[in-house]
Amino acid sequence: MPQKNHFHPETLKRITRLDLRARHVVEGFLSGMHKSRHFGNSVEFRQHRQYVVGDDPKNVDWKVWAKQDRLYVKQYEVDTNLRLTLLLDVSQSMKYGFGAMNKYDYACTLAASLAFLAIRQQDAVGCITFEKDAESLLPPRMKRSQLDALVGTFRRSDPAKTGPLSAEPLELGEVLRDVKGVQPSLRDALREAAEATSGYGLIVLISDLLVRRDGLFAGLRYLRSRGHDVLVLHVMDDDELDFTLGGATRFEGLELPVQVRCDPRMLRAGYMEALDAYLEEVRKGCSSHRTDYGLFRTSTPVDAALSAYLSRRSTVIRKK
DSSP states (O other): OOOOOOOOHHHHHTOOOHHHHHHHHHHHHSTTTOSSSSTTOOEEEEEEEEOOTTSOGGGBOHHHHHHHSOOEEEEEEEOOOOEEEEEEEOSGGGGOOOSSSOHHHHHHHHHHHHHHHHHHTTOEEEEEEESSSEEEEEEEEOSTHHHHHHHHHHHHHOGGGSOOOOOEEOOHHHHHHHHHHHOOOSHHHHHHHHHHSOSSOEEEEEEOOOSOHHHHHHHHHHHHHTTOEEEEEEEEOHHHHHOOOOSSEEEEOSSSSEEEEEOGGGTHHHHHHHHHHHHHHHHHHHHHTTOEEEEEETTSOHHHHHHHHHHHHHHHHHHO
């Protein structure tokens, strides 16, 4: 019987403390997923040693027992002291969402959950928030108090704290032209992140990726050239992925002070075609730069989404 999921977005919304929410998410999926203490790290076989009472039976090498009729356990050498840096998008588009959690709430929950998991594994965690450029930097620390510091950074950087833009009506064609001209580039923000992160580490970008792709891929290429392992967690709302809005609708800009009135049903076919092309470009671009990519829908329970993503990543790592 499948385990009941207790961490639906509506449930998580009622857990107002982000650190507590992160602990619930991690504990919700950790037990059945991780064979190694360290997510994303390499685990290599080192040697055998004779079994002693109290050893975990799952570490017994049964092939050796079958040949020698003696119990030996396998010992592994684990890369420790992972340095995790979270890159969190705090741009205005991240405050979109009408469900239990908007994109920023969901992204913060993902980030805090990964931080909780890393600190639990005694690894160092830091954070950089960005809009067009890096906004704030929290250096990596291994202390448990680091989670409180991270939560404080997320709270101060919340894009919902800024007031609404004064919008003026425009034609759809004008809006599309303006959007193409002002889309931010992550190139500079990712470069700053690379230069602020000493040594090699795991860098996790959490964003809705409403940016110029050339700048995004240039930034990823720079991070990889510095030796960092890079993950991209792409957070999107159901409205953005399904576009099932109906009837006369007024769209108000979050990044631009504009508004458009239209019937979204007339636009859906073209929108979905453009969305598919955009997602395919992002996936291929991440793959070509050896960057692990995952799409996260805000209506999907965080523990289920994160469990599936990290399980797939662990499987890929073991096959290498």
